[in-house]
Amino acid sequence: MLWFVNFESIQDAAKTVEGLNGKKFDEKECFVKKAQKKNEREREFKQKFEQSIKEAMDKSQGLSLYVKKLDDTVSDESLREYFVPFGTITSYKVMRDPNGTSKGSSFVAFS
Structure with a gap:
């Protein structure tokens, strides 16, 4: 009403x-x-x-990292394994172009 x-x-x-x-x-x-x-x-x-x-x-300030100059051979899983000793990871992703080729950068977010 x-x-x-x-x-x-x-x-x-x-x-x-x-x-x-x-x-x-x-x-x-x-x-x-x-x-x-x-x-x-x-x-x-x-x-x-x-x-x-x-x-x-x-x-979210300080919870998310931008990582650059990654080798083309770095996979999502190897990225996660590298950062897991530093805290609880909530997301991770190697940035790739439409062809699946690494752009040499990634984002890693922590809780």
């Missing part, structure tokens, strides 16, 4: 948001928020998206 309510004062609207947002109504949680113009919603969405990207990058 969707309701729009107009108040005569900003204070009454703010009190209502504070008092009702998150409360249960007929077994459902209420979502009460100030109505926003399209550009306000877009700006808020963009900020939240950028923040989530930043948090994901901060969380």
